[in-house]
Amino acid sequence: MSLLEKLSRYQVAWGTVGLIAGLFGLFHSRGLAFTWARGAETGLPHYELHWMTYNTLGALVAVALAAIGGAAGATRRPALGWVPAAGFALIALQTLLQWRTGKGDNLFGSTGPTFGFSIALMLAFAATAFLAGLFAALETEH
Protein backbone atom coordinates (compact mmCIF):
# COMPACT_ATOMS: atom_id res chain seq x y z
CA MET A 1 0.00 0.00 0.00
CA SER A 2 1.45 3.41 -0.97
CA LEU A 3 1.91 6.16 1.60
CA LEU A 4 -0.67 8.31 -0.16
CA GLU A 5 -3.15 5.45 0.05
CA LYS A 6 -2.45 5.02 3.78
CA LEU A 7 -2.85 8.74 4.26
CA SER A 8 -6.24 8.70 2.52
CA ARG A 9 -7.37 5.80 4.70
CA TYR A 10 -6.30 7.73 7.76
CA GLN A 11 -8.42 10.69 6.68
CA VAL A 12 -11.41 8.42 6.04
CA ALA A 13 -10.95 6.76 9.46
CA TRP A 14 -10.80 10.02 11.41
CA GLY A 15 -13.58 11.54 9.29
CA THR A 16 -15.73 8.54 10.24
CA VAL A 17 -14.86 8.87 13.95
CA GLY A 18 -15.75 12.59 13.85
CA LEU A 19 -18.94 11.86 11.95
CA ILE A 20 -20.07 9.23 14.47
CA ALA A 21 -19.26 11.58 17.38
CA GLY A 22 -21.27 14.38 15.73
CA LEU A 23 -24.21 12.06 15.01
CA PHE A 24 -24.18 10.91 18.65
CA GLY A 25 -24.19 14.60 19.58
CA LEU A 26 -27.22 15.23 17.35
CA PHE A 27 -29.01 12.25 18.89
CA HIS A 28 -28.30 13.27 22.49
CA SER A 29 -29.07 16.96 21.97
CA ARG A 30 -32.45 16.33 20.32
CA GLY A 31 -35.23 18.25 22.00
CA LEU A 32 -32.81 20.72 23.63
CA ALA A 33 -32.27 24.34 22.64
CA PHE A 34 -30.27 24.73 19.39
CA THR A 35 -27.40 26.55 21.12
CA TRP A 36 -27.86 25.15 24.65
CA ALA A 37 -24.67 26.28 26.37
CA ARG A 38 -24.02 23.19 28.50
CA GLY A 39 -24.23 20.70 25.65
CA ALA A 40 -25.40 17.08 25.84
CA GLU A 41 -22.87 14.41 26.74
CA THR A 42 -22.23 11.66 24.19
CA GLY A 43 -20.35 9.30 26.52
CA LEU A 44 -21.35 6.82 29.19
CA PRO A 45 -20.93 8.77 32.46
CA HIS A 46 -22.09 5.77 34.48
CA TYR A 47 -18.92 3.95 33.34
CA GLU A 48 -16.66 7.00 33.87
CA LEU A 49 -16.56 7.57 30.10
CA HIS A 50 -17.07 11.31 29.85
CA TRP A 51 -16.79 12.05 26.14
CA MET A 52 -17.58 15.07 24.02
CA THR A 53 -20.56 17.33 24.68
CA TYR A 54 -22.44 19.07 21.88
CA ASN A 55 -25.53 21.15 21.43
CA THR A 56 -27.35 20.80 18.09
CA LEU A 57 -25.31 23.59 16.48
CA GLY A 58 -22.01 22.08 17.67
CA ALA A 59 -23.03 18.60 16.51
CA LEU A 60 -24.09 19.85 13.06
CA VAL A 61 -20.81 21.72 12.60
CA ALA A 62 -18.83 18.65 13.73
CA VAL A 63 -20.76 16.39 11.32
CA ALA A 64 -20.19 18.77 8.39
CA LEU A 65 -16.46 19.19 9.06
CA ALA A 66 -15.86 15.48 9.66
CA ALA A 67 -17.77 14.63 6.46
CA ILE A 68 -15.50 16.96 4.48
CA GLY A 69 -12.43 15.36 6.11
CA GLY A 70 -13.65 11.87 5.29
CA ALA A 71 -14.52 12.91 1.74
CA ALA A 72 -10.98 14.29 1.32
CA GLY A 73 -9.65 10.80 1.96
CA ALA A 74 -12.33 8.95 -0.01
CA THR A 75 -11.83 11.10 -3.13
CA ARG A 76 -8.00 11.05 -2.79
CA ARG A 77 -7.84 14.82 -2.44
CA PRO A 78 -5.94 15.03 0.86
CA ALA A 79 -5.33 18.78 0.54
CA LEU A 80 -9.06 19.20 1.18
CA GLY A 81 -8.18 18.17 4.75
CA TRP A 82 -7.11 21.77 5.41
CA VAL A 83 -10.82 22.75 5.49
CA PRO A 84 -11.85 20.57 8.48
CA ALA A 85 -8.48 21.26 10.12
CA ALA A 86 -9.24 25.00 10.05
CA GLY A 87 -12.82 24.39 11.18
CA PHE A 88 -11.87 22.26 14.18
CA ALA A 89 -9.13 24.75 15.06
CA LEU A 90 -11.77 27.50 15.12
CA ILE A 91 -14.04 25.39 17.37
CA ALA A 92 -11.14 24.84 19.80
CA LEU A 93 -10.23 28.52 19.66
CA GLN A 94 -13.83 29.60 20.24
CA THR A 95 -14.08 27.28 23.25
CA LEU A 96 -10.83 28.64 24.63
CA LEU A 97 -11.81 32.28 24.14
CA GLN A 98 -15.18 31.79 25.79
CA TRP A 99 -13.42 30.11 28.73
CA ARG A 100 -11.02 33.06 28.92
CA THR A 101 -13.94 35.47 29.24
CA GLY A 102 -15.02 33.60 32.36
CA LYS A 103 -17.79 31.40 30.95
CA GLY A 104 -17.67 27.69 31.56
CA ASP A 105 -20.21 26.97 28.84
CA ASN A 106 -20.22 28.11 25.27
CA LEU A 107 -21.72 28.45 21.78
CA PHE A 108 -21.15 24.85 20.61
CA GLY A 109 -21.91 23.26 23.99
CA SER A 110 -18.25 22.29 24.33
CA THR A 111 -16.47 21.09 27.48
CA GLY A 112 -12.95 19.73 28.07
CA PRO A 113 -13.33 16.51 26.04
CA THR A 114 -14.86 18.45 23.10
CA PHE A 115 -11.88 20.81 23.23
CA GLY A 116 -9.41 17.89 23.23
CA PHE A 117 -11.31 16.07 20.46
CA SER A 118 -11.38 19.23 18.31
CA ILE A 119 -7.60 19.52 18.72
CA ALA A 120 -7.23 15.84 17.77
CA LEU A 121 -9.28 16.22 14.57
CA MET A 122 -7.53 19.49 13.74
CA LEU A 123 -4.12 17.78 14.07
CA ALA A 124 -5.29 14.68 12.16
CA PHE A 125 -6.50 16.59 9.11
CA ALA A 126 -3.76 19.26 9.18
CA ALA A 127 -1.00 16.65 9.47
CA THR A 128 -2.40 14.48 6.67
CA ALA A 129 -2.92 17.45 4.34
CA PHE A 130 0.60 18.70 5.14
CA LEU A 131 2.16 15.26 4.64
CA ALA A 132 0.36 14.85 1.30
CA GLY A 133 2.08 18.04 0.12
CA LEU A 134 5.44 16.75 1.34
CA PHE A 135 4.98 13.35 -0.37
CA ALA A 136 4.20 15.13 -3.64
CA ALA A 137 7.30 17.33 -3.25
CA LEU A 138 9.53 14.33 -2.44
CA GLU A 139 8.20 12.38 -5.44
CA THR A 140 8.97 15.35 -7.70
CA GLU A 141 12.53 15.55 -6.26
CA HIS A 142 13.16 11.87 -7.00
Add this chain to the structure above:
Amino acid sequence: MADTEIPEADGRASVAHDEPLVLGPASRRVLALVRIVVGVLWLSNLGWKTPPHFGVLRNYVRDAVDHPVFGPYAWLAEHVILRHFGPFAWMVLFVESLLAACLMLGLCTRLFGIIGAIQAAFIGLSVAFTPGEWPWSYYLMVAVHVVVVATAAGRTWGLDELLRPVLRARRSRLSALLLRCT
Protein backbone atom coordinates in the same frame (compact mmCIF):
# COMPACT_ATOMS: atom_id res chain seq x y z
CA MET B 1 11.66 -12.29 24.62
CA ALA B 2 13.41 -15.42 25.81
CA ASP B 3 17.12 -15.07 26.43
CA THR B 4 19.16 -17.57 24.49
CA GLU B 5 22.04 -19.55 25.97
CA ILE B 6 25.02 -19.52 23.62
CA PRO B 7 28.04 -21.73 24.35
CA GLU B 8 31.29 -19.78 24.14
CA ALA B 9 34.63 -21.05 22.86
CA ASP B 10 35.83 -21.92 26.37
CA GLY B 11 32.74 -24.03 26.99
CA ARG B 12 30.97 -21.63 29.39
CA ALA B 13 27.46 -20.53 28.50
CA SER B 14 26.54 -16.85 28.14
CA VAL B 15 23.17 -15.23 27.71
CA ALA B 16 22.42 -13.20 24.58
CA HIS B 17 20.20 -10.18 25.25
CA ASP B 18 20.27 -8.73 21.75
CA GLU B 19 17.83 -11.05 20.04
CA PRO B 20 15.30 -8.69 18.44
CA LEU B 21 11.66 -8.97 19.39
CA VAL B 22 9.59 -9.27 16.23
CA LEU B 23 5.95 -8.32 16.59
CA GLY B 24 3.37 -9.71 14.22
CA PRO B 25 0.53 -7.59 12.80
CA ALA B 26 -1.94 -8.75 15.46
CA SER B 27 0.37 -7.75 18.34
CA ARG B 28 1.06 -4.37 16.74
CA ARG B 29 -2.67 -3.72 16.40
CA VAL B 30 -3.23 -4.64 20.04
CA LEU B 31 -0.54 -2.13 21.04
CA ALA B 32 -2.15 0.50 18.79
CA LEU B 33 -5.46 -0.15 20.57
CA VAL B 34 -3.73 0.23 23.95
CA ARG B 35 -2.35 3.61 22.77
CA ILE B 36 -5.81 4.76 21.63
CA VAL B 37 -7.39 3.68 24.93
CA VAL B 38 -4.73 5.65 26.83
CA GLY B 39 -5.56 8.69 24.67
CA VAL B 40 -9.26 8.26 25.44
CA LEU B 41 -8.38 8.04 29.16
CA TRP B 42 -6.85 11.54 29.01
CA LEU B 43 -9.72 12.84 26.83
CA SER B 44 -12.36 11.51 29.19
CA ASN B 45 -10.72 13.24 32.16
CA LEU B 46 -10.52 16.68 30.54
CA GLY B 47 -14.10 17.35 31.58
CA TRP B 48 -13.30 18.35 35.15
CA LYS B 49 -10.14 20.34 34.40
CA THR B 50 -11.76 23.28 32.71
CA PRO B 51 -11.68 27.05 33.20
CA PRO B 52 -12.58 29.51 34.49
CA HIS B 53 -12.31 28.18 38.09
CA PHE B 54 -10.61 24.76 37.72
CA GLY B 55 -12.35 23.91 41.02
CA VAL B 56 -12.01 20.11 40.98
CA LEU B 57 -8.38 20.28 39.86
CA ARG B 58 -7.61 22.67 42.72
CA ASN B 59 -9.12 20.21 45.21
CA TYR B 60 -6.97 17.39 43.84
CA VAL B 61 -3.82 19.51 44.13
CA ARG B 62 -4.82 20.35 47.70
CA ASP B 63 -4.94 16.59 48.39
CA ALA B 64 -1.16 16.54 47.84
CA VAL B 65 -0.88 18.82 50.89
CA ASP B 66 -3.60 17.21 53.02
CA HIS B 67 -2.58 13.60 52.28
CA PRO B 68 1.10 13.83 51.34
CA VAL B 69 2.64 11.03 49.31
CA PHE B 70 6.14 12.51 49.07
CA GLY B 71 7.22 15.36 51.36
CA PRO B 72 9.09 17.55 48.83
CA TYR B 73 6.20 17.32 46.35
CA ALA B 74 3.69 18.25 49.08
CA TRP B 75 5.86 21.32 49.83
CA LEU B 76 5.98 22.17 46.09
CA ALA B 77 2.20 21.85 45.81
CA GLU B 78 1.58 24.07 48.83
CA HIS B 79 4.16 26.79 48.23
CA VAL B 80 4.46 26.93 44.44
CA ILE B 81 1.57 25.25 42.61
CA LEU B 82 -1.36 26.44 44.78
CA ARG B 83 0.09 29.98 45.00
CA HIS B 84 0.34 30.22 41.20
CA PHE B 85 -2.61 28.00 40.46
CA GLY B 86 -3.98 29.81 37.36
CA PRO B 87 -0.98 29.30 35.04
CA PHE B 88 -0.49 25.76 36.41
CA ALA B 89 -4.12 24.83 35.71
CA TRP B 90 -3.99 26.20 32.14
CA MET B 91 -0.78 24.25 31.57
CA VAL B 92 -2.47 21.04 32.80
CA LEU B 93 -5.40 21.64 30.42
CA PHE B 94 -3.10 22.16 27.41
CA VAL B 95 -0.73 19.29 28.22
CA GLU B 96 -3.55 16.80 28.81
CA SER B 97 -5.44 17.96 25.69
CA LEU B 98 -2.30 17.34 23.64
CA LEU B 99 -1.75 14.00 25.38
CA ALA B 100 -5.29 12.93 24.47
CA ALA B 101 -4.99 14.13 20.87
CA CYS B 102 -1.48 12.85 20.10
CA LEU B 103 -1.91 9.44 21.74
CA MET B 104 -5.23 8.84 19.97
CA LEU B 105 -3.70 9.91 16.63
CA GLY B 106 -0.36 8.19 17.16
CA LEU B 107 1.51 11.44 16.57
CA CYS B 108 4.99 11.75 18.17
CA THR B 109 3.86 8.83 20.30
CA ARG B 110 7.13 8.20 22.13
CA LEU B 111 7.46 11.85 23.18
CA PHE B 112 3.87 12.02 24.42
CA GLY B 113 4.19 8.61 26.06
CA ILE B 114 7.07 9.98 28.14
CA ILE B 115 5.11 13.16 28.95
CA GLY B 116 2.09 11.01 29.88
CA ALA B 117 4.18 8.84 32.22
CA ILE B 118 5.55 11.95 33.95
CA GLN B 119 2.08 13.50 34.22
CA ALA B 120 0.63 10.24 35.61
CA ALA B 121 3.45 10.12 38.17
CA PHE B 122 2.67 13.67 39.29
CA ILE B 123 -1.06 12.88 39.57
CA GLY B 124 -0.11 9.87 41.69
CA LEU B 125 2.08 12.07 43.88
CA SER B 126 -0.94 14.33 44.41
CA VAL B 127 -3.72 11.90 45.15
CA ALA B 128 -2.42 8.35 45.65
CA PHE B 129 -2.88 8.53 49.45
CA THR B 130 -6.21 10.36 49.38
CA PRO B 131 -8.88 8.25 51.13
CA GLY B 132 -10.83 6.24 48.57
CA GLU B 133 -8.04 6.27 46.00
CA TRP B 134 -6.21 3.13 44.86
CA PRO B 135 -2.46 3.89 44.53
CA TRP B 136 -1.94 1.03 42.09
CA SER B 137 -4.07 2.82 39.49
CA TYR B 138 -1.30 5.44 39.23
CA TYR B 139 1.48 2.84 39.08
CA LEU B 140 -0.48 1.18 36.26
CA MET B 141 -0.99 4.51 34.50
CA VAL B 142 2.77 5.09 34.48
CA ALA B 143 3.39 1.50 33.35
CA VAL B 144 0.98 1.67 30.40
CA HIS B 145 2.69 4.83 29.12
CA VAL B 146 6.08 3.12 29.40
CA VAL B 147 4.69 0.27 27.27
CA VAL B 148 3.48 2.77 24.65
CA VAL B 149 6.95 4.37 24.55
CA ALA B 150 8.90 1.09 24.53
CA THR B 151 6.88 -0.40 21.69
CA ALA B 152 6.57 2.80 19.60
CA ALA B 153 2.85 2.15 19.42
CA GLY B 154 2.19 5.04 17.01
CA ARG B 155 3.76 3.15 14.11
CA THR B 156 0.62 1.07 13.58
CA TRP B 157 -2.68 2.86 12.85
CA GLY B 158 -0.92 6.11 13.72
CA LEU B 159 0.41 9.25 12.07
CA ASP B 160 3.96 8.24 13.05
CA GLU B 161 3.76 5.52 10.40
CA LEU B 162 3.22 8.23 7.75
CA LEU B 163 5.59 10.75 9.29
CA ARG B 164 8.68 8.55 9.58
CA PRO B 165 9.41 8.06 5.84
CA VAL B 166 9.23 11.85 5.34
CA LEU B 167 11.49 12.52 8.32
CA ARG B 168 13.98 9.89 7.13
CA ALA B 169 14.11 11.47 3.67
CA ARG B 170 14.83 14.95 5.07
CA ARG B 171 18.27 14.95 6.60
CA SER B 172 18.16 17.75 9.14
CA ARG B 173 18.70 17.90 12.90
CA LEU B 174 15.01 18.67 13.48
CA SER B 175 14.01 15.63 11.41
CA ALA B 176 16.41 13.42 13.38
CA LEU B 177 14.98 14.76 16.64
CA LEU B 178 11.37 14.26 15.50
CA LEU B 179 12.25 10.76 14.31
CA ARG B 180 13.25 9.90 17.88
CA CYS B 181 9.88 11.25 19.10
CA THR B 182 7.96 8.77 16.93
